Amino acid sequence: DQQVKQNSPSLSVQEGRISILNCDYTNSMFDYFLWYKKYPAEGPTFLISISSIKDKNEDGRFTVFLNKSAKHLSLHIVPSQPGDSAVYFCAASATGANSKLTFGKGITLSVRP
Amino acid sequence: EADIYQTPRYLVIGTGKKITLECSQTMGHDKMYWYQQDPGMELHLIHYSYGVNSTEKGDLSSESTVSRIRTEHFPLTLESARPSHTSQYLCASSGTPRGTQYFGPGTRLLVL
Numbered sequence: 001d002q003q004v005k006q007n008s009p010s011l012s013v014q015e016g017r018i019s020i021l022n023c024d025y026t027n028s029m030f031d032y033f034l035w036y037k038k039y040p041a042e043g044p045t046f047l048i049s050i051s052s053i054k055d056k057n058e059d060g061r062f063t064v065f066l067n068k069s070a071k072h073l074s075l076h077i078v079p080s081q082p083g084d085s086a087v088y089f090c091a092a093s094a095t096g097a098n099s100k101l102t103f104g105k106g107i108t109l110s111v112r113p
Numbered sequence: 114e115a116d117i118y119q120t121p122r123y124l125v126i127g128t129g130k131k132i133t134l135e136c137s138q139t140m141g142h143d144k145m146y147w148y149q150q151d152p153g154m155e156l157h158l159i160h161y162s163y164g165v166n167s168t169e170k171g172d173l174s175s176e177s178t179v180s181r182i183r184t185e186h187f188p189l190t191l192e193s194a195r196p197s198h199t200s201q202y203l204c205a206s207s208g209t210p211r212g213t214q215y216f217g218p219g220t221r222l223l224v225l
Binding site for chain 1: 119122144146153154155156158161201203204205207209211212213214215216217218219221
């Protein structure tokens with residue numbers, strides 16, 4: 001049973017536009033959420049995180065929104081750039097889980113020039 | 114940016130061979146992890162360690178074994194490789210209670 005779901009396997013956007021990547025979770029014990037970016041044949045790179053006590057966290061072009069009641073989070077990238085083309089993984093952890101992360105299957109983002 | 118290294122980056126090996134995938138980090142992180150990931154799939158935790166002489170099996174059953182004799186080193190061993198072990202293996206470490214993990218570049222393993 002998948003506890004972190006990224007239901008859209010891929011997303012294509014025009015350069016300069018906004019990219020919105022969605023993630024849903026089922027485990028109500030999750031209270032810390034992260035987004036990672038991964039290029040082929042490389043390890044994931046940490047992008048941004050958010051604690052459940054917040055509903056928004058921003059870092060440059062990246063903003064993560066958390067809706068706890070809907071068990072939903074999203075990553076916004078504005079403006080999108082061709083170098084953003086990669087697989088994006090959503091991950092979550094729960095207090096007391098000793099920082100073990102549960103990952104979604106990832107979304108492949110393609111940014112068209 | 115974290116300093117975590119994995120060798121080899123790519124490995125092609127025959128069935129039945131013993132292999133060790135190396136992972137080292139220079140941040141002094143207590144927690145280290147091994148994941149297995151196939152294209153289009155999530156990362157599956159196969160082993161983790163919270164410090165020297167501490168190792169635990171992860172959520173995905175694996176025939177591999179790990180050791181943690183030094184803080185900075187967390188090698189993974191397969192005693193007898195099989196084609197079903199073909200995958201990407203990712204090592205990560207974490208130094209904070211809340212669990213942001215930093216990943217190495219991964220090892221792509223192909224067992225013929």
